[in-house]
Amino acid sequence: MIKKIPVLDLKDGQAVSGKSGLRDTYQPLQTVFAPSSDPVEIAQGLKLNGADELYIADLDLIENKGHNINEIKMVNTIIPVILDAGVKNAEGFSFFLDYAFKIIIPTETLESIDDLYEICNKYPKERIVISVDVKNNELLSKNLDLSIKEFKDILIDVDPFQIILLDVSGVGTNKGYNEELLNEFEDLKDKLIVAGGLNKDSITELEKIGIKKVLLGTSLHSGEVNII
Secondary structure, eight states, rough: EHHHHEEEETTEEEEESSTTTTTGGEOOOOTTTTTSSSSHHHHHHHTTTTOOOOEEEEHHTTTTTOOOHHHHHHHTSSSSEEEEOOOHHHHHHHHHTTTOOOOETTTTOOOOOHHHHHHHSOGGHHHGEEEEEEEEEEOOSSSSOOOOOHHHHHHHHOOEEEEEEEGGGGTTOOOOOOOHHHHHHHHGGGGGESSSSHHHHHHHHHHTOOOOOEEEEEHHHSSSSSOO
């Protein structure tokens, strides 16, 4: 059975929701799991409904506009957190290990491929998740001038345990998964966590083709899809 990992985006101490990565337009999250957008309340509701992992993106850290690190540490005592804190290098990765169960290395903020290799050689693989961030079918990155295929070749060499395949353009749209992007990563299927715009039908389709894990935000918080 496919594993559904809930998603929380945090901004100014609360959970927020929006579409297609347009972060300035995000609003407080309305969720079936809690009466407010407080991340700790939501985490408690998610745990009661069967969640045993939680993906959190700290939008303030990613955009260098502050942080939600205290809320994240509290949530991590309730449900193990897979954290996207906008890690740039090995120093940043090491810092966030005290706050979450797993730390994401996102292509969006990674400073260099040398930093990727340093992290993967220095730290336990079970605490590392590499996120392939894609927008408009191109690799999303502030620092890497690489195609999706070029970065995929690097991933094959690094050989991580888990890879998030995140279609940023699909976030919050409920439009389903990016088939073209997924086909590009067919040979890494066993490692993939698929994310971005997933709906009820796409989860069924992904399960049929052998995807083991997905990240769910909108479809989960709206009640369209159950955690288990």
